[in-house]
Amino acid sequence: xxxxxxxxxxxxxxxxxxxxxTNSGGTSPVLSGVRLDVADGVxxxxxxxxxxxxRASVPVGSDSTGSAVVPARLTxxxxxxxxxxxxxxxxxxxxxxxxAQRSEFSVRPLALADYPTLGEPSTEPFTxxxxxxxxxxxxxxRAASPDEGRVVLTxxxxxxxxxxxxxxxxxxxxxxxxxxPQGSLMRSGDQVLVPARALNEVQRxxxxxxxxxxxxxxxxxxxxxGDVRITTRLIKGDYPNYRNLIPASYxxxxxxxxxxxxxxxxxVRILAQGTTPVRLLLGADQLQLSAITTDVGEASxxxxxxxxxxxMTVAFNPEYLAAGVxxxxxxxxxxxxxxxxxxxxxxxxxxxxxxYLLMPVRVP
Amino acid sequence: MRLVIARCSVDYxxxxxxxxxxxxxxxxxxxxxxxxxxxxxxxxxxLNWMNAPNTLADNGDHxxxxxxxxxxxxxxxxxxxxxxxxxxxxxxGLSKDGVEAHLQELLAAAPEVMEDxxxxxxxxxxxxxxxxxxxxxDSADQVVAIEVKRRGxxxxxxxxxxxxxxxxxxSSLGEVRGMFVAQVIKPQARVLAESRGFVCVEVxxxxxxxxxxxxxxxx
Numbered sequence: 186x187x188x189x190x191x192x193x194x195x196x197x198x199x200x201x202x203x204x205x206x207t208n209s210g211g212t213s214p215v216l217s218g219v220r221l222d223v224a225d226g227v228x229x230x231x232x233x234x235x236x237x238x239x240r241a242s243v244p245v246g247s248d249s250t251g252s253a254v255v256p257a258r259l260t261x262x263x264x265x266x267x268x269x270x271x272x273x274x275x276x277x278x279x280x281x282x283x284x285a286q287r288s289e290f291s292v293r294p295l296a297l298a299d300y301p302t303l304g305e306p307s308t309e310p311f312t313x314x315x316x317x318x319x320x321x322x323x324x325x326x327r328a329a330s331p332d333e334g335r336v337v338l339t340x341x342x343x344x345x346x347x348x349x350x351x352x353x354x355x356x357x358x359x360x361x362x363x364x365x366p367q368g369s370l371m372r373s374g375d376q377v378l379v380p381a382r383a384l385n386e387v388q389r390x391x392x393x394x395x396x397x398x399x400x401x402x403x404x405x406x407x408x409x410x411g412d413v414r415i416t417t418r419l420i421k422g423d424y425p426n427y428r429n430l431i432p433a434s435y436x437x438x439x440x441x442x443x444x445x446x447x448x449x450x451x452x453v454r455i456l457a458q459g460t461t462p463v464r465l466l467l468g469a470d471q472l473q474l475s476a477i478t479t480d481v482g483e484a485s486x487x488x489x490x491x492x493x494x495x496x497m498t499v500a501f502n503p504e505y506l507a508a509g510v511x512x513x514x515x516x517x518x519x520x521x522x523x524x525x526x527x528x529x530x531x532x533x534x535x536x537x538x539x540x541y542l543l544m545p546v547r548v549p
Numbered sequence: 550m551r552l553v554i555a556r557c558s559v560d561y562x563x564x565x566x567x568x569x570x571x572x573x574x575x576x577x578x579x580x581x582x583x584x585x586x587x588x589x590x591x592x593x594x595x596l597n598w599m600n601a602p603n604t605l606a607d608n609g610d611h612x613x614x615x616x617x618x619x620x621x622x623x624x625x626x627x628x629x630x631x632x633x634x635x636x637x638x639x640x641x642g643l644s645k646d647g648v649e650a651h652l653q654e655l656l657a658a659a660p661e662v663m664e665d666x667x668x669x670x671x672x673x674x675x676x677x678x679x680x681x682x683x684x685x686x687d688s689a690d691q692v693v694a695i696e697v698k699r700r701g702x703x704x705x706x707x708x709x710x711x712x713x714x715x716x717x718x719x720s721s722l723g724e725v726r727g728m729f730v731a732q733v734i735k736p737q738a739r740v741l742a743e744s745r746g747f748v749c750v751e752v753x754x755x756x757x758x759x760x761x762x763x764x765x766x767x768x
Contacts (some may be wrong), residue, residue: 235737333700333733334754357766418736430767528767544765 186251186276188223190243192267192285195274198230198241199261201413204386205239206232206257215299218254221276223247231303232257237383238303238416254295255281263290303416306400306407313399315410319391321352321363322384324512324539329381330356337422341384344376353427354381359505360427360528360542361512371401378424379406383417390415430528431542435521437494439465440534441472443518446510449474449486454503456484462500462546467492467522476503499525500548509541550635551578556628559586559597563620569596571627578605580637584614584622597622648754653682653697655757656730660685662757663730663750667693676715685728692716692725701731701749706742 199219208217220231228245231238253276260281264272267285275282276294283290322341330338335357342353350365383406390410391397400407408415450463457463457476466473470492475485499522510518515533522529525548531541553576559569574596575587582601603616614622653672660667666688674684674694683695694716696709709727716725727747729738732754739749 336733336751355767357768360767421736425768427767526765542767544767547765 186221186223186247186249186253187274188228188245188247188249189271189273190228190245192264192269192272194243195228195245195272196261196264198228198243199257199264201241201390202230202232202239203257203261204232205234205237205415207234207237213299213301215254215295216301217257218295218300219257219260220252220254220297220300221274222252224250233301233303235301236418237380237386238414239386240303240414240416242412251276252297253281254297254300255292256295259292263292306402306416308400308402310398310400310407310409312396315391315394315397317365318397319388320514321365322388322391324514324541325352325354325361325363326381326384326388327354327508327512328356328359328361328541329354332356337378337420337424339382340378340380340420340424342376342378342424342427343371345371345373347373353424355425355427357425358502358544359509360430361509362427362431362540362542364538375401376424377401377406378420378422380417380420383408383415386415431530431540432523432528435523435530437467437492437497437522439467439472439490439492439494439520439522440517441488441490441520443510443513443516443533445488446472446518447507449488450503450507450510453484453486454507456482457503461503462548463503463506464498464500464548465520466496466498467494468496494522497522497525498548499529500546501529501543502546505543509543512541513539550580550637552576552631552633552635553578553626553629554631555626556630557586558625558627560623560625561597561620562623563618567597571625573630576624584624586624649697649699652699652732652752652754652757655754656695656697656752657683659757662752663695663728664693664748676712678711678715681712681716687726692722693728694725695728695730698729698731701729701734701738701742701751703735703738703741705729705731706738706745706747709742709747710745 202219206217206219216234222229226244226247227242229240229242231240263283267288270285272283272285281292281294325341329341333339338356344351350371351362353362387408390413394410398409405416405418453463453474453476456478458478458481461476461478464475470490472488472490473485477483509531513531513533514536517534519532519534520529525545528542528544531543555576556571556573558571561567577585582603584605585595585598587595599614599616599622603614606613610626612624656663657669657672660669664687667685670684670686672683673680681694682697685693685695687693694712696705698705706729709729713725713727716722728750729742729747730750730752732752734749734751742749
């Protein structure tokens with residue numbers, strides 16, 4: 186098997202598929218490789234750890250047909266390091282030769298017979314606009330938990346009801362929910378729990394695409410963006426009933442410029458070291474941010490804001506607060522609070538399609 | 550444990566034939582009968598070995614080790630450089646990492662966390678191939694063998710399978726079922742465990758430790 190491809194294109198397709206070839210479970214050495222398939226002048230590169238599979242295709246110059254598994258990281262590193270221009274790859278059972286200008290590399294392939302057989306999607310796809318989904322994923326995926334100790338919280342719930350489709354993620358400290366208009370995405374009552382890790386990859390690829398095709402199966406979901414296909418196992422388990430967590434009304438609301446708040450948070454966080462929270466003093470037409478790290482120092486900043494409610498101080502994990510402010514749409518953010526011990530809601534002013542629920546931190 | 554350093558050659562005959570030409574090597578004869586021939590390198594893996602049970606015939610200048618499948622390992626001793634023997638006594642086994650051992654201890658103290666009505670028979674229940682983490686009885690008095698892991702992966706399911714096979718030889722226990730317990734169970738391990746009839750249970754280590762987190766949580 187032999188093919189020729191531009192370095193930039195080959196490096197890109199190898200890097201994309203390699204993100205699936207993490208071999209994180211350590212179950213089989215061959216999973217640290219990517220599978221290369223060449224047929225009809227198209228190279229398909231596949232990386233998988235059996236939970237997440239990324240397959241990317243690209244046209245190449247080739248008259249041959251064949252398959253091989255090669256070390257993912259090593260091959261990607263070699264191609265990336267080559268001088269710009271055409272790269273020739275030749276594969277036999279014993280070795281892979283990579284040549285570009287005066288550079289030549291020889292790499293031993295992995296056992297093709299050991300590579301798992303990966304199936305095709307079994308369900309009909311539906312199409313969603315890439316921009317809508319990219320925006321929704323940007324807002325929601327950040328709230329998913331990285332802790333595999335509670336595996337359902339590492340996923341993003343995509344659920345349909347009569348009003349539309351909702352994306353939700355929570356790590357038990359915060360909750361992000363985004364409404365999407367009901368298109369042909371799902372039938373009312375359907376829901377799936379998709380690993381946030383897979384959706385991060387989807388989000389990464391959506392930037393330049395116009396639309397995405399989605400296949401939702403019983404056990405897995407498939408996302409097709411251009412020439413890249415991401416297949417992920419779905420998470421099985423009961424997702425927390427997050428709807429009950431969202432208070433019906435809030436007596437205290439502050440509206441403040443989103444960028445000004447982000448900038449102020451960035452500065453004040455410098456003195457919110459370790460687990461120190463950032464405090465928000467809510468008062469008449471102003472918002473004061475402060476952080477005190479014992480034996481180090483303190484920071485505070487006043488912001489113009491419109492406030493309605495009782496004067497109070499409420500404290501938050503600064504990282505989670507900044508993530509929420511960053512996620513909302515629009516120029517102004519509305520922070521709605523019941524009291525310093527109950528969850529607060531962040532929304533973009535005039536953007537009710539997204540909410541970020543954040544639990545405060547107890548302070549003396 | 551007998552340790553012999555010798556200039557030797559080795560021939561294995563069985564499923565295939567293998568020959569190690571004459572060289573200086575370490576021959577380990579363990580108390581359980583395992584024989585392993587090591588070079589001075591190559592990490593833990595011997596050049597050749599024969600697991601117990603087997604019989605070792607010491608014919609002076611050559612040993613013949615034979616297993617029940619009639620596979621033989623013939624070691625020709627051309628020059629013995631050292632021959633020592635040392636009694637090791639009982640081995641305490643591989644100590645588990647702190648969290649896993651503590652998790653096992655916490656579950657032993659509160660087996661009902663894993664299943665209603667479960668009660669502990671013994672921690673580290675001994676079998677010929679190693680101790681079962683927890684042996685319990687359920688509300689119907691059936692014996693439940695429990696393997697406890699921090700992360701539930703396929704090798705843990707295989708381990709539990711081997712223990713259950715062993716426990717089935719002990720008629721005093723009656724029917725034994727398996728339970729695979731971990732903080733998180735990987736999907737492939739869950740599928741394998743459930744296909745073998747094992748119950749899978751994920752447990753919250755912090756909750757078992759009774760930690761009340763300082764942070765307020767949504768749920």
